[in-house]
Amino acid sequence: MPQPPRAIWLRDQGPPRKPRLSRERIVTAAVELLDAEGAEGFSMRRLAARLNAGTMSLYAYVKTKEDVLDLALDAVMAEIELDTPDDRSDTAEDAAEDSSWRTFLVRQLSQSREVMRRHPWIPALTSTRPLLGPNALARSERFYTAVNRAGLDGPQLVAAVGTLSYYVNGFVASENVWRSWMNDPEGELELRREAQAHIDQQVGRYPTLSSQAQLEFSDFDAAFTHGLKIILDGIETQLNVTRPPRTISEGP
Template sequence: MSEHGAGRRAKSGRAPLSRERVVTAAVALADEKGAAGVTMRALAAGLGVEAMSLYNHVRGREDLLDGMVDAVFGEIELPSPAADWKTAMRDRAGSARAALRGHPWAVGLMDSRGRPGPATLRHHDAVLGALRAGGFSVAMTAHAVSVIDSYVYGFVLQELSLPFAGEGELDDVAGGILREAPAGTHPHLAELITEHALRPGYDPGHEFAFGLSLILDALRPDEAHQSR
């Protein structure tokens, strides 16, 4: 780099643009405004550059979305080769839930990209490998991944749509339902709220663990399932 270029960079106080920096900024913007809020103009403004300069690092918005989704996959822990398949799937599902809760915009995009990035491919290959190493046939591996991912993504979608974000807000919402509903009209709902949702320490995450256990306990790595 010339002295003039180095001086200009030092004067600006900003690191040079790179694909990684552009994608990282796009993920942060999406976390704040949702995927629809990630436009090339908005991203460039946040980076303090001209929009056209972004095209030196991404081909366009679709390529940018590819990178963003790949970055989220990169946050999900890979199954440990030393773990048994059930532990590996349980840990990976919990890590996926945490990553998707941190990036709510990503839930509907995770399997939508036609050009998956390296972290995405590495992730899928590791998950498939853990199941194959656990004795699953190719067909049963496909079934297992489908049902586990459907559960994880579906649970997170439902979780993100709930009208509360913590125990305090849950108490307000549930308490409001009990106060406003005519007495005795919804006994089973009232029972669930008072004896389950409003119990001290209730965490919706417990429901996630319960459902995941049902799925994992139902899966079997044996050849008998191939014909079903």
């Protein structure tokens, strides 16, 4: 079975080429094309047309289509701020050590959701390639540091970070699909009412769904916040059975 090509971040890029287009222009155009057509509509031919260039000319700057997707994905990762106005420290370690570690994580994950809503193709790409670009790694470092300083390490740390990432990716992927299909608020409300009425008519068969499902509830922001709180509550319970939070002087 042929092996997949190594990610661009793991290959020698060779000497810089004399600019004609530029990798930056290619990446900017790639993000625009992905925003317009999604990952399924992306091709090097369409990208070249957007740049008014020949398809083969792109390969002077990148080896494969996958390289372009990796670079575009890392470019939009920069939209998640590394530092925010209410950070009270000058370093990543100090900010992560702040007692409001949950606030930090909620802020980061909420920004991630906003970026994924602006660029709906992100969840599909993050599940198919390693996030090894400099922007992605810088944000992962901050995130891992926050959870580690709160008191988790090893498999628990990896599981906690993974759970939070999977939650946000899955939530936004579903949200984006729903919003692209149902963009009429009144129509959505009517559909939800009809669905709730359908279940209520069969309360004997679906008693819990009838009383608890709340199908008329359509506030994605509140649903995201509630779900994230449940996960963070679960993570916080683990802090009480592992070890006390570290101080900066104790190191990683």
